[in-house]
Amino acid sequence: MAYHIPVLLSESIEGLNIKPNGVYVDLTFGGGGHSRAILDRLGSKGHLFAFDQDEEAFRNAINDKRFTLIRGNFRYFRNFLLYHKVDHVDGILADLGVSSHHFDSPERGFSYRFEGPLDMRMNQSARLTAYKVVNSYDLDNLTRILKLYGEVQGANRFASAIARERSAKPIETVEQLAQILMPLVPAKIQNKVLSQIFQAIRIEVNGEMEALKAMLESSIKCLVSGGRLVVISYHSLEDRMVKNFFRYGNTDGVESKDLQGNRNVPFEQVNRKVIVPSEEECRANTRARSAKLRIGVRL
Ligand SMILES: C[S@@+](CC[C@H](N)C(=O)[O-])C[C@H]1O[C@@H](n2cnc3c(N)ncnc32)[C@H](O)[C@@H]1O
Structure with a gap:
């Protein structure tokens, strides 16, 4: 049985707008479907850091010198990157929740x-x-x-x-x-x-909601200007947090302004409307049905 079939693969990889020599992060490695697609677009000087908190995901590790797999919770991803002497990255992908492997393992x-x-x-x-x-x-x-x-x-x-x-x-x-x-x-x-x-x-x-909030907040400090944050969520609570974050710069959906009265918005959404899988993808992979993709550009 497949460990996991990646959801919204081409849409999310397009959303990262990959530069061949850039540094990218896949926060939810799982079966590695998204990571492989990122590596396919990276040149010899690019690098991909991937995370998973589940040791079983490590059986899918990719043998590639442009790739580093880290076992840890993505809520602390910035600290892990700093440990690896990386303070800014060009794109971050998060494909939230559990993998098919989790559901399929009694x-x-x-x-x-x-x-x-x-x-x-x-x-x-x-x-x-x-x-x-x-x-x-x-x-x-x-x-x-x-x-x-x-x-x-x-x-x-x-x-x-x-x-x-x-x-x-x-x-x-x-x-x-x-x-x-x-x-x-x-x-x-x-x-x-x-x-x-x-x-x-x-x-x-x-602690999925707490991890998502901490991860989104860290992405503000981690992304270069023009860098992309790509998030695939699977239920309304997650999607609401991501939507608020892109719109207001915080997960609670509270408008904040600086001392000059300018709105504090660290991201601009690439697509006005949320992206959902095609009917064809939903037919082929029932787990794609509830997926929602949002893409932000760091201003
Ligand atoms: C939906 S799957 C990702 C599938 C992956 N994109 C692929 O193509 O195979 C989510 C993965 O992220 C991991 N994960 C979920 N929340 C995490 C967190 N807070 N920190 C680290 N890993 C997490 C899960 O263990 C799971 O393997």
Whole structure:
């Protein structure tokens, strides 16, 4: 089975506007599909730094002297680059979320389609697991996560069911969790609701929103003027943060002005409208369906 099929490949690589001798960053290496396409466009003096926090992605490492793969969370990517004596880059790509490999690996606990432990960590050495979220977060906190990160309707009902069940004995597996939730949802929307709930827990476990915010903020300092930031997101919360960031220079969507009253906007969007995959791509790769691509130029 393929590790991951890259989404919006040509559109995102076009968006980077690659200069053959430039320095580029792929923040989400995964199966390396985007990285390979970047390397194809780089000349002998160009360089690509790629990141992934999942050690399993390292099996896809590319043997090329113009390529450096770093294991780490992209929220700290600027520090890693400084360590490698790089203070500015020409383009940054982030293809957010998890890879198909995560969903397809039962032992990682990302998918309710398989029996597996309640894990969901992209970084296997991280402390927080789905088990801890499900078994130790209080009712208010569980409800908040489901509502905020999964946009789950009636989040309180699901959180209460989890709290009730775990008071008898801990919920250990993905299947147990799915069995608790399924009776609360009509059969025809079970997949949708379970996906939303699993997404919410996964986002919490991996601190995805915090990492995205920190990464976007660091990109301001890291990109040269004219450098490109290319972000592919997969759910509305992520896309909203990226959209706000390009429009206002911050993820909260608050307009800020300098002392002279000029708007502080570090980026200009290359496309007014968000870019989405073609019908053909969605047919060939169902995981592309929710993808949204935004491209900004550092002013
Ligand atoms: C959607 S996949 C990227 C797929 C890749 N573009 C390709 O063509 O194969 C996202 C990857 O980024 C990694 N990832 C997600 N969030 C991360 C973070 N905050 N720091 C480092 N890696 C992260 C995941 O482990 C996963 O391998």
